[in-house]
Amino acid sequence: MKHTKHPVHSVALAAMAVLVFMAAPAVAEVTEDTAHLEGGLGYYVGDSVDIYTEEFEIESDLLINVRGGWFFTERWGLEGQLWRADTEATLSGPLTTFLFGGDISGDVTVWGLDASAVYCTNPAGKHNFLVVGGVGYSSAEDEAGDDEGSLTLNLGVAGRINVTDNFYVRPDARYLYVNDIMDESFNNFLITVNVGWVFGG
Numbered sequence: 001m002k003h004t005k006h007p008v009h010s011v012a013l014a015a016m017a018v019l020v021f022m023a024a025p026a027v028a029e030v031t032e033d034t035a036h037l038e039g040g041l042g043y044y045v046g047d048s049v050d051i052y053t054e055e056f057e058i059e060s061d062l063l064i065n066v067r068g069g070w071f072f073t074e075r076w077g078l079e080g081q082l083w084r085a086d087t088e089a090t091l092s093g094p095l096t097t098f099l100f101g102g103d104i105s106g107d108v109t110v111w112g113l114d115a116s117a118v119y120c121t122n123p124a125g126k127h128n129f130l131v132v133g134g135v136g137y138s139s140a141e142d143e144a145g146d147d148e149g150s151l152t153l154n155l156g157v158a159g160r161i162n163v164t165d166n167f168y169v170r171p172d173a174r175y176l177y178v179n180d181i182m183d184e185s186f187n188n189f190l191i192t193v194n195v196g197w198v199f200g201g
Helices: 009-019 094-100
Strands: 033-046 047-051 052-057 063-069 076-092 103-121 127-142 148-164 165-181 183-200
Touching: 033 076, 033 165, 047 183, 052 094, 063 103, 063 183, 076 094, 076 127, 094 165, 127 165, 148 183
Parallel strands: none
Antiparallel strands: 033 063, 033 183, 047 052, 052 076, 063 076, 076 103, 103 127, 127 148, 148 165, 165 183
């Protein structure tokens, strides 16, 4: 699989890593009947599929996201996430080269909305380990405004690095299965680092 690399991506990912490891020692824990609201940046890992002799690829790029949720017990919660990545799609192969003299590329906006269950393995820990999974919807829209949408499944893990009683940093990595774009399924990954705020309880 081929992906275009941009220097800004490496800088952004390095900055997010520094933010995570510089987080202050934790003083909070996950408790029942608390809500959280998050926002942050991340990386959308694209995928490619073969269509007859040609390869269609949605490339990797930066993403932005917001997430909100609620722990109804100290271990179990629900949350929703909205994310967006502005990237490119490329069609390549011998037929494309023959007809158009080379690869065809264009800007594509990929966005998704999902609802997930959240399980906290150690609610009383200094830092919390989370397992997440759920269903959602994703859409890819090209420069002409044409779009295709699909149901999705996601599964992943996350950490909640508590900085204060209410403020935390959350790295999150999840696999995203996109069922049907252009009659093909895609395997994507969403890697994010968010800052979050806890309230209620």
